[in-house]
Amino acid sequence: xxxxxxxxxxxxxxxxxxxxxxxxxxxxxxxxFDLEKRYPGIKERICDEQGKLRRFVNVFVxxxxxxFMQGDQTAVxxxxxxxxxxxxxxx
Amino acid sequence: MSYMIGxxxxxxxxxxxxxxxxxxxxxxxxxxxxYDYDAIRRVLTKTALAARPKSLWRYRELLPIxxxxxxxxxxxxxxxxxxxxxxxALGVEELYIKDDSVSHPSLSFKDRVVSIALTRAKELEFDxxxxxxxxxxxxxxAALAARAGLKRYIFIPADLxxxxxxxxxxxxxTLVAVEGTYDEVNRLCAEIGAKYPWAFVNINIRPYYxxxxxTYGFEIAEQLGWRVPQHIVVPAxxxxxxxxxxxxxxxxxxxxxxxxxxxxxxxxxxxxxSPIVNTIQARSDIVKPVxxxxxxxxxxxxxxxxxxxxxxxxxxxxxxxxxxxDDEIIEAMKLLAETEGVFTETAGGVTAAAAKKLIxxxxxxxxxxxxxxxxxxxLKTQEPLMNRLGQAARxxxxxxxxxxELASQLADVSVRxx
Numbered sequence: 001x002x003x004x005x006x007x008x009x010x011x012x013x014x015x016x017x018x019x020x021x022x023x024x025x026x027x028x029x030x031x032x033f034d035l036e037k038r039y040p041g042i043k044e045r046i047c048d049e050q051g052k053l054r055r056f057v058n059v060f061v062x063x064x065x066x067x068f069m070q071g072d073q074t075a076v077x078x079x080x081x082x083x084x085x086x087x088x089x090x091x
Numbered sequence: 092m093s094y095m096i097g098x099x100x101x102x103x104x105x106x107x108x109x110x111x112x113x114x115x116x117x118x119x120x121x122x123x124x125x126y127d128y129d130a131i132r133r134v135l136t137k138t139a140l141a142a143r144p145k146s147l148w149r150y151r152e153l154l155p156i157x158x159x160x161x162x163x164x165x166x167x168x169x170x171x172x173x174x175x176x177x178x179x180a181l182g183v184e185e186l187y188i189k190d191d192s193v194s195h196p197s198l199s200f201k202d203r204v205v206s207i208a209l210t211r212a213k214e215l216e217f218d219x220x221x222x223x224x225x226x227x228x229x230x231x232x233a234a235l236a237a238r239a240g241l242k243r244y245i246f247i248p249a250d251l252x253x254x255x256x257x258x259x260x261x262x263x264x265t266l267v268a269v270e271g272t273y274d275e276v277n278r279l280c281a282e283i284g285a286k287y288p289w290a291f292v293n294i295n296i297r298p299y300y301x302x303x304x305x306t307y308g309f310e311i312a313e314q315l316g317w318r319v320p321q322h323i324v325v326p327a328x329x330x331x332x333x334x335x336x337x338x339x340x341x342x343x344x345x346x347x348x349x350x351x352x353x354x355x356x357x358x359x360x361x362x363x364x365s366p367i368v369n370t371i372q373a374r375s376d377i378v379k380p381v382x383x384x385x386x387x388x389x390x391x392x393x394x395x396x397x398x399x400x401x402x403x404x405x406x407x408x409x410x411x412x413x414x415x416x417d418d419e420i421i422e423a424m425k426l427l428a429e430t431e432g433v434f435t436e437t438a439g440g441v442t443a444a445a446a447k448k449l450i451x452x453x454x455x456x457x458x459x460x461x462x463x464x465x466x467x468x469x470l471k472t473q474e475p476l477m478n479r480l481g482q483a484a485r486x487x488x489x490x491x492x493x494x495x496e497l498a499s500q501l502a503d504v505s506v507r508x509x
Contacts, residue, residue: 009285010116019285045117055399056102056119060278065394067380085281086114087121087396088223088294 003031003076006083014042028059029072031082046084056087093157094131098122098298101400109155111215111290113297121396122298124155132346137317147203147306153342154306155299156210162239163206165195167306171314174463176430177443181450185460187320188427189311191467192435197234197258198468199227199389199436200332204303205235205292211299212290218242219289223280225273225328225389226255227467232292233262244289246276251388254471272383274394304332308339311462312349319354321459322410324446326438326466327358327367328390330401336464337404355410357455358401359445361385361437362414367395370402371412378402386417386475387437389467411454415444421479423447424469434469442466 002022007015015021023038025031036043048054052072059066060083066074076082098107102120112122131152143149147167148160171189178186191200205228212220221244222232229245236243243264247255248271259266269276277293284291292300312319319340325333333356344352360368363385370378378398383391395401405412415423420437423444427433435443446463449455469476486492494501 006282008114008281010114010119045119054119056114056121056396058278058394063275063278065274065380068382083278083282085278086119087394088277088281088297 002078004079004081005031005035006081008084008086010086011042011045011084014039014045026075026077027070027072028061028066028074028076028082031076032072058085058087059083060085094127094152095155095157096125096127099125109157111295113295124298124302126153128342128345135346135348137348140313147206147303147310150306150309153302153309154207155302156207157214160206160210161213162209162235163202166202166206166235167194168310169194171311171462174431177427177463180426180430181447183450183455183457183461185320185458187315187460187462188431188433188465189307189314189462190433190465191307192433192439192465192469196238197227197230198471199231200304200307200466201227201231202235203306204228204300205231207303208232208290208292208296208300209235209239209241212241212292212296213239215290215296217288217290219244219287220292221280221284221287221289222246222292223273223277223294225391226251226258226471227389228293229264229266230255230258230471233259233264233266236264237262246280246283248273248276248388248391252472252474254473255388258471273392274380274383277392277394301331301335304335305339305342307332307464308336309343311336312340312343315462317343317349319349319352320462322355322357322455322461323464324357324359324442324449324455324461325464326390326442326445327360327401328392328395328438330358330367330395330397330399332464332466333358334397334400334404337408354408355455356405356408357410357445357449358405358412359442360412360414361387361390361420361441362416363387364391364393365414366393367398367401368412368414370398371405374406376402385420385437386472387420387441388472389436389438390441411449413445413448413452413454415441415448417475419444419448421475424476425480427465428469433465435465436467436469436472437475438467439465439469 100115145168219242249268340352343349364383380394420440424440
């Protein structure tokens with residue numbers, strides 16, 4: 001029951017250069033836990049000491065920002081695509 | 092001669108070389124250019140500045156380039172003028188407008204950031220530049236990249252105003268209209284940028300790009316005779332400009348060019364997209380994203396990257412924030428035009444309307460100096476003004492037709508005696 005997780009460039013060194021990896025879990029939080037099991041060290045880069053997503057990290061499930069859903073408790077299922085993207089300037 | 096030392100994470104302070112690095116690998120904080128201020132202090136003096144051309148490049152020591160500027164040589168140094176009629180309408184004593192609606196070449200303050208971004212992109216040996224834009228950045232990248240001979244890919248939300256679409260297409264970029272909000276365009280561009288070897292001005296070369304906004308602040312201080320106003324009202328989309336104006340004043344003070352850099356900064360947003368105003372008014376440090384719905388499309392960023400820093404900057408300065416409705420935006424655009432002859436875009440209406448509200452609420456005192464930041468041109472956002480400005484009097488080419496159509500207005504005009 002794999003979910004595709006897209007890894008931002010700065011973290012691809014931790015995933016052996018892979019831009020996309022497969023993880024398991026029923027929520028975003030679970031996925032991050034599984035991601036850490038597969039690629040040790042990656043979670044502390046995405047989450048702060050309290051385990052909360054860092055201020056400048058945006059997570060999208062199937063292109064929707066999880067802050068418009070249930071945050072890191074947002075449900076995910078097999079076939080979903082999750083993107084981890086740094087905050088971006090614009091205008 | 093460059094005074095740029097390297098890049099530094101704004102959050103954790105980690106250092107990076109002056110290459111294509113845009114977020115801290117460790118904490119995802121944005122990285123910012125670090126300069127050798129002691130060396131700059133020796134060369135950037137008021138006397139030296141007085142002899143330089145009137146463009147944004149007069150402050151080049153404080154801009155992140157290695158060699159000579161190559162793009163946007165005529166951008167910047169837009170008018171700052173005293174707005175007496177608008178001051179009277181708002182009941183204040185000392186009001187100025189900093190007017191980037193006449194910026195060369197693309198009529199918005201984005202020419203500042205793009206001049207720096209493209210000069211730097213050439214130094215970093217990119218042959219293609221790109222951006223995600225709510226319109227003004229698109230116009231500026233399209234125009235300046237054309238003149239710089241760079242290939243250009245421009246990504247915009249599909250529902251932009253016609254003026255912004257034509258104002259990009261004319262320069263023959265590859266214009267991509269994405270069916271979605273700006274925030275969706277931006278997310279897509281982050282993924283495209285990770286795959287294609289282009290300089291996305293607002294993504295992978297953002298640390299250089301963002302520094303260009305400081306020139307808006309440098310100019311305000313210099314044009315006021317090396318002082319800062321007590322209050323500045325600034326529009327916010329991603330929230331970068333307001334932080335860079337504050338940074339500009341701090342840098343000038345550090346270099347001894349300003350005695351006092353304390354100014355209160357006020358953030359202006361549309362009520363239909365006010366994530367930063369909401370955060371400031373709640374005195375929070377968590378910026379909650381929103382789904383934009385406003386005529387001020389150039390400010391319609393629901394997930395502002397610099398929202399956190401903008402909030403911090405405003406609150407630390409002792410300033411505040413205000414959001415305004417679409418109607419208030421249009422009324423303020425009209426007021427600015429009728430009193431000062433400035434035709435600004437909807438974003439300028441946001442700024443002027445927010446200033447008006449903050450003055451009426453007594454938050455900005457009536458007897459202190461105020462600068463209103465006008466950052467874009469009204470010819471680009473005409474749609475919301477349709478049916479809001481009345482009609483031209485339509486007549487036949489005869490004196491009789493003129494006099495009958497305008498009879499009521501001519502009634503008390505005395506005619507020339509023979």
